[in-house]
Amino acid sequence: MPELPEVEVVRRGLESHVVGRTFTTVAVLHPRPVRSFEAGPEGFAAELTDRRVSAMRRRGKFLWFAFDDGDALIAHLGMSGQFRVDDPDQPLHKHTRVVFDLDSGKQLRFIDQRMFGGLTLVPGGGELAAPHIALDPFAAEFDVDAVATAIHGKRTTIKRALLDQRVVSGIGNIYADEALWLAQVHPETPTNPLSAARIKDVLIAAKDVMTAALAVGGTSFDSLYVNINGESGYFSLNLNAYGRENEPCPRCGEPIRREAFTNRSSHFCPKCQRK
DNA sequence: ATCGTAGCCTGGTAGC
């Protein structure tokens, strides 16, 4: 489940293999990952051919392949998306969806089992043109006080706000649960009357947890997330709450509780994260 | 305008 740290690991890997390279051939093997591109799979392949990548950027969980001409290929890994750089004679993984031949002789492959991810070409999108995606906590312009105040002004609960990519981007279910555990805030706490100062604590905790994950090359609970060489960060980060239902809270020993939350789960300590 | 949620997808697994 790639969240910000995992996507950043992928961005760094792509940066070293793709920047300065041109797509010499593009093949779309499954239409779904390019579903949001109006000209369809053939149009996508035709439009991407002969583009030269000038920079690899990231905001939240989105990746930007910025081209020389100002356009951009915007990619999202969804649940199970992977980018791999391989030699062309290596066998294709079963779920390979799009293949880009590079003028370096290598091949960039987009692999996605569940196909929640996607690729699209955005004319003029080279400078992170995505107004509906907020800044993430790693962005230089990210203003933690302003975001805490904005969340405080919403009528929702803290975990919903953390997952709202229009407010702060890059945080998914795993790091939301971990940040709330670290800051000792219950996920269903209303953002108001929760103080802006406590919300700031949660945002700082989220950045701290993601920084730790980035330091160990990203984390994942399953083998779907891998870096561009196919290596997994499997279990490399010690999680305190997520996925630990009925296990003792590392802080107080109370069993971690799991509760249903909008088609997924929240994990928290009922003793040290009180509503 | 704002908030909450169904649906999109596949493969692994629990349960019968």
Add this chain to the structure above:
DNA sequence: TGCTACCAGGCTACGA
């Protein structure tokens, strides 16, 4: 063994 039902969950579209 083989079948079904369920679960993982980021994002978009849509209803309230």
